[in-house]
Amino acid sequence: MADPLKQERSDPPLPPAPKAGGIAARARAAAGPDYLDGLNLEQIEAVESLDGPVLVLAGAGTGKTRVLTTRIAHLLAAGRARPGDILAVTFTNKAAREMKERVGTMVGKAVEGMPWLGTFHSIGVKILRRHAELVGLKSDFTILDTDDQIRLMKQVIEAADIDEKRWPARVLAAIIDNWKNRGLSPADVPAGDAMSFADGRGKSLYAAYQERLKTLNAADFGDLLLENLRLFRAHADVLARYQERFRYMLVDEYQDTNVAQYLWLRLLAQGSKNLCVVGDDDQSIYGWRGAEVDNILRFEKDFPGAKVIRLERNYRSTGHILAAASHLIAHNEGRLGKTLRTEGEAGEKVTVTGAWDSEEEARAIGEEIEALARKGHKLSEIAILVRASFQMREFEDRFVTLGLPYRVIGGPRFYERAEIRDALAYFRCVCSVSDDLAFERIVNVPKRGLGDVALQTLHDYGRTNRVSLMEAARVLTTTEELKTKPRGALRDLVAAFDRWRGQLDQLPHTELAEIVLDESGYTAMWQNDRSADAAGRLENLKELVRSMEAFENLRGFLEHIALVMDVESGGATDAVNLMTLHAAKGLEFDALFLPGWEEGLFPHQRSLDEQGRAGLEEERRLAHVGLTRARRRARIYFSSNRRIHGLWSSNVPSRFLDELPEAHVEVREAAGGFAEPRSRFDAGSFSSRYDTPGWQRAQTRRGGGAEGAAGRFVRKPVTIEGEVVAKTGHGSSAFARGERVFHVKFGYGEVSEIDGNKLTVQFDKAGEKRVVASFVERA
DNA sequence: TGATGCTGCGTTTTT
């Protein structure tokens, strides 16, 4: 390819430049283009500030995606740019997909997809494939997944004669990943860092690993960006062409960018300078995997003359929820600062409920969900967000018992399953004879009698003769080096691959895929497997082949898979959503349950130990992200007792609870009451912790028996900082239909329905409400 | 090569 960029230059010519007076002015004069309808002033400003660097600080639920997509539509509609002139980067494929769709609906088929809208990685690959030879790769280089990466790392460590037991490959992989996130090539690794692995050999192992990647014609995820940096730095002409091409640049979730991504953007933005980044420093929750909040905090310094636009009007949550979230996050230092506001109703207060243990916590949440469901809430509009995935188990158990449909979001990924990776390895070998890692993976799967000895012989031959393993296998079937049995097996395998490769252009790729899986004996391997999950694996393989239909050929499919490790969720069923707080970012639900707000779990002890104040602040941002997922209801829980690693531990309510504003929070209590550390357990050195308001608050409500079986919701008066907010009830039987009652918040009313411990009351002023019996008293 | 038992570890995860 003489000039890889040339072919794209066949875009239609730009329409004449708009006349002075500005697009915005003209647009408004003509009542404005309808894509601006319904945007608020700040949003419109963010859409129309096209020139120079722009930082859009978009708080949760302030219409961030809408601004981004409208801005793109505006660039196109106003004739500022052609689709190919715009670089729009996201982090996840999901975000890219959504943006593409939404731009599509706004601009219609005028945009035949935007070639440069995608994830950092997919755009990185696209650029890299065009100039691969300049960084020592061939344009058809393979992209390694984490699994390949670690296996390769193992080889490198063993080759360096280092004890892999003491210095595990996955640890080195993590370290190298980290360096790559920071934009560091082997030569750039600072001396201090290099000491961190195998007595200071980390740096040279990194270099060796990179060398192996080059001989394999492969790149790992980190390389996709790092090699771009190398390319741009070493070849000013190439960089200049992209700077010229990307006349407008947009970045989503800027607070999640790592150093390498920041450097990449900075190089590209030196051209047009029209870089618009959108993000929220209060939602930065990925510091532990290389994200630098600093990137967003420093934006104005990095890009002089940057315009900063704050989106502070929240369209998602009710007043109480928003106030709670804002008050909480205000405890962080080192933030750019935003004040979220809403013009919607105050809604229900955020509730905080204490439970005796995690089982009771799950039971209470299960009951509340059932109650919501009875009231006609859609289950898919309800979510439970946990800090750590082990918390999910309790809920799953409970929901199974209740027969309540649920789905886990996040979980183990489809493409990470062993059977899928095996199948993909077969396909990779068909497409590329030189994909050694793939070949290695499946050479003896299913078992073909090829053991360590045969594999070692292959490796040795391949290395000394500088040929791929497949080629080595081909040669070694004609020599005496291997025993007859493995030799025959290899001959069959190589012949099979030759045959399949010959069919690559003859047969539809889905058909070929089935043939490969059948003839290789892979399908049969699982059919003969009597273990419980074999059937599921076969089903997954079918699903894999089915998902290939959407692609033109095997190669296109593999490229997609390498970059897109997630699979479209079919989630059409109505089910409660269960996920981690991290997985919830970007989502929203009507009703939200937030269990496990205890010191040690949330904020997580490890975060505190390892990152100190920065760790605490990230945990707090996580709490903020959690709360702001809720549209109408947010219910927080904590358990006094929880079993962690098989041991029971009693816990103190999270400090985050103390950081919630009283006026927007209602404190409740589930069955069973509270741990009593001083008598039941030895509080010991923890006693200083009990000085917190949260603890004192808890103390006032302490009491009630353990295990909470029979006497549910029997309680002492509930107080917040001395103020009585609920009176002791006499249990569910205390009220009768038609009885007049009084509630501190809703005033006087009449009981119309009794459902166990919950009453439906027609309040004189507040209308119909469902309340817990113990929160009302006889009028 | 497969099965069994032992040790160690246990937050969050995209590409």
Added chain:
DNA sequence: CGCAGCATCA
């Protein structure tokens, strides 16, 4: 406590 990964033995 429960699981994954590894080592050892048959």
